Amino acid sequence: MxxxxxxxxxxxxxxxxxxxxxxxxxxxxxxxxxxxxxxxxxxxxxxxxxxxxxxxxxxxxxxxxxxxxxxxxxxxxxPYELPPKAFVANPDDSLAAHIDRLWPILTRQPREHPPFSSLLPLPHPYVVPGGRFTELYYWDSYFAMLGLDESGHCELLRSMADNFAYLIDTYGHVPNGNRSYYLGRSQPPVFALMTELFEQTGVHPATDYLPQLRKEYAFWMDGGAELRPGEAHRRCVRLADGCLLNRYWDERDTPREEAYREDVETARHSSRPAHEVYRHLRAAAESGWDFSSRWLDDPCRLASIRTTCILPVDLNALLYHLERQIARLCAVEGLRRDAGQFHDYAERRRTAMQRHMWNDVGGAYFDYDWAIQRQRDNLTAATLMPLFVQLADSRQAARVAEVVRTRLLAPGGLSTTEVYGSGEQWDCPNGWAPLQWIGIRGLQHYGHQTLALEIERRWLEIVSYLFERENKLVEKYVLRPCTEAASGGEYQRQDGFGWTNGVTRKLMQEDPGHQANRCRAGRCRPD
Structure with a gap:
C-alpha cells in the first residue's frame, strides 16, 4: 500500500x-x-x-x-460548510462529462478536518456523496468507485483504498461514515468487493489487504463461535439447528445523534422500552436501508421496527463473499490451512442461507426472522444479492429472475420493495443506484442478459430524464418518468450524488448506444 x-x-x-x-x-x-x-x-x-x-x-x-x-x-x-467551489451544469456537457466534472467537487482532502468537530480524519483524499452528506460513507463508496474507475481517477481510487484500510486498522471496522457518532456501527461489508476492484484496475493486489479483510471479518463474527443454539451476541445469531448467521447491530442503544429528536419521537409511539427501539433504528442505519418496511412489523409504523430480530439476505450474502475472498487470498499467499477454514465457513453459510432464506414456493430469497423462527414474506431487491455474489444455483437464479421480472421491475428500473405508502425512502416508488447495479450484475452472472439490460435501459432513461430536466443527479429516483421528486424518509432528496454518479457512469460505458450518452443538461425545463 x-x-x-x-x-x-x-x-x-x-x-x-x-x-x-x-x-x-x-x-x-x-x-x-x-x-x-x-x-x-x-x-x-x-x-x-x-x-x-x-x-x-x-x-x-x-x-x-x-x-x-x-x-x-x-x-x-x-455549521459545516462545503469548500466554496461553484458548480454549474454546462448545457454543452454530456451526462458523462457532467459526472466527470463532479468528482473534484465531491472530493475532500485530509487537511479539511476542523479541530473538535465530529469528523474523523483520514490520511488521503476521499469522495463524499453530496448534499447533507459531507463525509465518506462505507457502502456508498464502492458504487462511487465504479464511476471513478471509468472516469480515470486511479490515484483517487488508490487513496480511498488506503483510507478504508486505515479505518479498519484504527477502529477494527469501517464505520458507517467518518464521523465520531457513526463509530458504533458499520454498513454492508463491501470492502472485499473493493479489493476486487482495486485488483482489476491495477490499484493494488487484493492480497495487500488480506490483514484488513480478516480484521473486518472478526468484527462481524465477534462472539459467534461461543454461541449455543438459540443465542445471539452483537452481530451473530446461532439458530436452533446450529446454523450461524448474521444480523445488523449497533453498539449503542440511545437515539442516533444525527437524528436524535426523530428517534425520541419514534420511541414514544412504541409500547416497548425506548432503548430497544433505538437499537433497532441504529441497526437499520447499519443496513444502509434506513428506513424500509423490510424492518417493520407494521409497514406503515416505523415504531414497529425489529431490525435486530431479522437475518438479512444481503448481509449474509456479502459475508459469504468475504469468506470466499479471504479463502482465495489465503491460498494465493500459501496459507493452505486458513484457506480451507474460510472455504468451510463460506460453505456452511451457503447451506444455512439455502435452508433458512430460500423459498422454493415463492422462487426467491427472503430475510429470516430468527426471533419467531420463520421467514419474512416481504419480497425486496435484496433477493438478488445471492446472485450478485454467485451463491445461488442456476435453477434458483432463473426463479429469482422471473420473480423480479413480474414483481419488482418498474418503468424506471428495479423496485426496492413492493410496499407503497409506508413513507419510508427504501420502499416504493423510489429506486436506488446500488440496487440497480447489484441486480444487473447478479442477473448477468447467470446469463439473464435480457432482463439485466432491461433494468439498465430503464434506469439510465430515468436518470437522463431528470438530468435533462433539472441539470443534476440525485440520491434516489421515482421509478417512473414524471415530474414528481423522490420522497420519503427523514430528509429531503439530496443532490450530488456519489453512488448515482458511479453506477450511471459505469452503465453508460457498458451501453454506449443508450440515449443517456447523448443527453445534455437543460434540454428540458420544468413548466
Missing part, C-alpha cells in the same frame, strides 16, 4: 468523542428544541472555541431570563 500519513499527525487530529458525549445537556437541548431544522446540522457543526468552555458558559447562562438558546448556539458554532 501507499504510505499512510504519519501516525502522530492523525493522532493529534483524531477525536472519537461524539457531540452528545462532548456537549451533554446542551446537545439534548439543541436537538429537542429544534435549533436546526435538520438534526444532522448540529452534530456536524464546528465549535468556534474550546468545547468545554462552551459547555461551561451554557451551564452558567441557561437559567437567565433572557437566555436564547438559538443565539447562543449560532454564536459558538459554525
Amino acid at each position: 501507499t504510505d499512510i500519513a504519519p501516525a502522530f499527525e492523525l493522532a493529534g487530529m483524531a477525536d472519537s468523542l461524539t457531540p452528545a458525549e462532548r456537549y451533554e445537556e446542551l446537545f439534548v437541548a439543541v436537538q429537542m428544541q429544534r435549533v436546526f431544522v435538520d438534526s444532522k446540522t448540529f452534530v456536524d457543526c464546528v465549535p468556534c472555541r474550546e468545547p468545554q468552555a462552551i459547555l461551561d458558559d451554557y451551564r452558567a447562562q441557561r437559567d437567565a431570563a433572557d437566555f436564547d438558546l438559538g443565539e447562543f448556539v449560532h454564536a459558538n458554532f459554525s
Whole structure:
C-alpha cells in the first residue's frame, strides 16, 4: 500500500468523542428544541472555541431570563460548510462529462478536518456523496468507485483504498461514515468487493489487504463461535439447528445523534422500552436501508421496527463473499490451512442461507426472522444479492429472475420493495443506484442478459430524464418518468450524488448506444 500519513499527525487530529458525549445537556437541548431544522446540522457543526468552555458558559447562562438558546448556539458554532467551489451544469456537457466534472467537487482532502468537530480524519483524499452528506460513507463508496474507475481517477481510487484500510486498522471496522457518532456501527461489508476492484484496475493486489479483510471479518463474527443454539451476541445469531448467521447491530442503544429528536419521537409511539427501539433504528442505519418496511412489523409504523430480530439476505450474502475472498487470498499467499477454514465457513453459510432464506414456493430469497423462527414474506431487491455474489444455483437464479421480472421491475428500473405508502425512502416508488447495479450484475452472472439490460435501459432513461430536466443527479429516483421528486424518509432528496454518479457512469460505458450518452443538461425545463 501507499504510505499512510504519519501516525502522530492523525493522532493529534483524531477525536472519537461524539457531540452528545462532548456537549451533554446542551446537545439534548439543541436537538429537542429544534435549533436546526435538520438534526444532522448540529452534530456536524464546528465549535468556534474550546468545547468545554462552551459547555461551561451554557451551564452558567441557561437559567437567565433572557437566555436564547438559538443565539447562543449560532454564536459558538459554525455549521459545516462545503469548500466554496461553484458548480454549474454546462448545457454543452454530456451526462458523462457532467459526472466527470463532479468528482473534484465531491472530493475532500485530509487537511479539511476542523479541530473538535465530529469528523474523523483520514490520511488521503476521499469522495463524499453530496448534499447533507459531507463525509465518506462505507457502502456508498464502492458504487462511487465504479464511476471513478471509468472516469480515470486511479490515484483517487488508490487513496480511498488506503483510507478504508486505515479505518479498519484504527477502529477494527469501517464505520458507517467518518464521523465520531457513526463509530458504533458499520454498513454492508463491501470492502472485499473493493479489493476486487482495486485488483482489476491495477490499484493494488487484493492480497495487500488480506490483514484488513480478516480484521473486518472478526468484527462481524465477534462472539459467534461461543454461541449455543438459540443465542445471539452483537452481530451473530446461532439458530436452533446450529446454523450461524448474521444480523445488523449497533453498539449503542440511545437515539442516533444525527437524528436524535426523530428517534425520541419514534420511541414514544412504541409500547416497548425506548432503548430497544433505538437499537433497532441504529441497526437499520447499519443496513444502509434506513428506513424500509423490510424492518417493520407494521409497514406503515416505523415504531414497529425489529431490525435486530431479522437475518438479512444481503448481509449474509456479502459475508459469504468475504469468506470466499479471504479463502482465495489465503491460498494465493500459501496459507493452505486458513484457506480451507474460510472455504468451510463460506460453505456452511451457503447451506444455512439455502435452508433458512430460500423459498422454493415463492422462487426467491427472503430475510429470516430468527426471533419467531420463520421467514419474512416481504419480497425486496435484496433477493438478488445471492446472485450478485454467485451463491445461488442456476435453477434458483432463473426463479429469482422471473420473480423480479413480474414483481419488482418498474418503468424506471428495479423496485426496492413492493410496499407503497409506508413513507419510508427504501420502499416504493423510489429506486436506488446500488440496487440497480447489484441486480444487473447478479442477473448477468447467470446469463439473464435480457432482463439485466432491461433494468439498465430503464434506469439510465430515468436518470437522463431528470438530468435533462433539472441539470443534476440525485440520491434516489421515482421509478417512473414524471415530474414528481423522490420522497420519503427523514430528509429531503439530496443532490450530488456519489453512488448515482458511479453506477450511471459505469452503465453508460457498458451501453454506449443508450440515449443517456447523448443527453445534455437543460434540454428540458420544468413548466
